Amino acid sequence: MSKPKVSIVRCDDYNAPDLYExxxxxxxxxxxxxxxxxxxxxxxxxxxxLFGTPPERAVTTHPQIVRAVGEFVKDRGGELWIGDSSGYGSCARNMRLSGIEQVAKELGAKIIPFTEPVDSGHAxxxxxRNFRIEKAVLxxxxxxxxxxxxxxxxxxxxxxxKNLFGCLPGLQKGKTHVRLPDRENFSAMLVxxxxxxxxxxxxxxxxxxMEGSGPGSGDPxxxxxxxxxxxxxxxDVVACEIIGLPPHDxxxxxxxxxxxxxxxxLNDISILGEKIEDIRIPDFKLREPADGLKRLKHFFMKVAGKVLRTIIFEVPDLKTKKCNKCFRCAEVCPIEAVRKxxxxxxxxxxxxxxxxxxQEMCPEGAIKLKRKLIF
Structure with a gap:
């Protein structure tokens, strides 16, 4: 079997005149x-x-990337659709705030809020097994x-x-978090x-x-x-290697x-373009708790992980000085475990x-994760 190809192209600026190229x-x-x-x-x-923010916050795919890919499609005669199901807020509002709506209009693209789930047929x-996928995706x-x-x-x-999780319309994403709260099971679902x-x-x-407390409140x-x-x-393997996150973690x-x-x-990938050793970022801030966890061997986690998870949890921790009391956290909690x-x-x-x-949806970065003993 041939190796999968991944190309790496340098691009320092979204406004670069050769972004399309x-x-x-x-x-x-x-x-x-x-x-x-x-x-x-x-x-x-x-x-x-994910939710509606200006592109400089680095929460969403930048509109200029969407524009360049859209032009790539249009130049070949393709009929262009752009769509998603956001983690918070309406797709229409989030597209407007992120700058993607304007790009879509200029390209003559059809904007499709993911609101029509259909059975995936994978029993x-x-x-x-019971996922209903956005109709437009299929x-x-x-x-x-x-x-x-x-x-x-x-x-x-x-x-x-992970980006394909947004192909589940409506409340399915929240229900999936309730059904699969464990990191390993949730990841198995993504596969x-x-x-x-x-x-x-x-x-x-x-x-x-975005580094640090991603995916919604980290630092660009x-x-x-x-x-x-x-x-x-x-x-994803190539991206992880670039930022210093061992892919198997x-x-x-x-x-x-x-x-x-x-x-x-990386040995199983045909890498085209830039060399990994020339573009690694040694000081990229990974999600804080992962730095300690990634040093644990997998066999230890298999043996001791279930015991440890019964008493030690990573839980949301409020940084009150940053909180603007919008209570978005309470709105998105799928089991109503956040009280106003x-x-x-x-x-x-x-x-x-x-x-x-x-933590994912906090617009101010006021919720961090910390380890806590819970009995």
């Missing part, structure tokens, strides 16, 4: 775009639209995945594979989801990524790259490798399922 270079290195997209081909772009799967001739390089509280890293949904191409926005960090590949897990990447759905290491008070949100740790949706 760089996107074309990245995409054309890993597939024959002219054979994939022809006149009338229905092409759906799926950006990361053989364990964790994603009807599109070509799906182009546009993830953003970011850290993540639950999965440690969010990239190409199965990538069996159901297979983008023809993933182009990762790594011009500016210039990475200066565009990554592209067909295999979602291969793209990301559960869904490890599981995909075990199931032969993704590469085990005059001083701000109050967390019920015994009820908390540790999905970290509150």
């Amino acid at each position: 760089k996107v074309c270079e990245a995409a054309s290195a890993v597939l024959n775009a002219d054979a994939l997209i022809k006149h009338g081909t229905k092409v759906l772009l799926k950006p990361n639209l 053989d799967l364990k964790y994603a 009807e599109a001739d070509v799906l182009i995945n546009l993830p953003k390089l970011k850290t993540h509280g639950l999965t440690y890293f969010t990239g190409a594979a 199965e989801l990538n069996r159901i949904i297979k983008p023809q191409l993933s182009i990762m926005d790594a011009v500016v990524g 960090r210039k990475v200066g790259l565009i990554l592209a590949g067909v295999n979602t897990f291969a793209v 990301v559960p869904n990447i490890r599981m995909a490798a075990e199931q032969k759905l993704g590469p085990e290491s 008070s005059a001083r701000g949100p109050v967390f019920d740790y015994k009820s908390c399922i540790r999905c970290y949706c509150c």
Whole structure:
């Protein structure tokens, strides 16, 4: 079996005059775009639209990346669709705030809020068996995945594979967190989801990524790259290597490798363009608790992990000086474990399922994760 290809192209600025050429270079290195997209081909772009923020916050896929990929599609005669199901707020509002709506209008693209779930027809799967996928995802001739390089509280890293979780419309995402609160089970679900949904191409926005408390309240960090590949897990392996996160410390990447759905290491990937050793970022701030956990051996976690998880949890911790008391955290909590008070949100740790949706969606970065003994 041939190695999956991942291209790495330098791009230091979203306003670079040759951004379109760089996107074309990245995409054309890993597939024959002219054979994939022809006149009338229905092409759906799926950006990361977690919630509505200006693009400089690095929460969402940058609109200029969406523009360049959209032009890439239009120049080949494709019919352009752009859609997502946000973690918080309406898709229409979030597209407007992120700048993607304006780009879509200028490109003549059809904006599709993901609101029409249909049965995926995969009764053989364990964790994603009952998923209902957005209709447009299944009807599109070509799906182009546009993830953003970011850290993540639950999965440690969010990239190409995790971005497909947004293909579940409505309340399914919250219900899935309730059903699969454990990090390992949630990651197993992501692997199965990538069996159901297979983008023809993933182009990762790594011009500016997010470090620290991602995916919604971390710090923007210039990475200066565009990554592209067909295999979602291969793209993520390369991205993790660049930011100094061992890929096997990301559960869904490890599981995909075990199931032969993704590469085990860089040795299993055909890397085109820049050399990894020339672009590594040694001081990229990973999600804080992961730094300690990643040094534990997998065999130790298998033996002791279940015992430790019964008394030691990573739980949301409020930084009151940053909190603006918007109570978005209470709105997004799938089990109502966040109570409103005059001083701000109050967390019920015994009820908390540790999905970290509150931390993920906090617009002010006022919720961090800390380890706590809970009996």
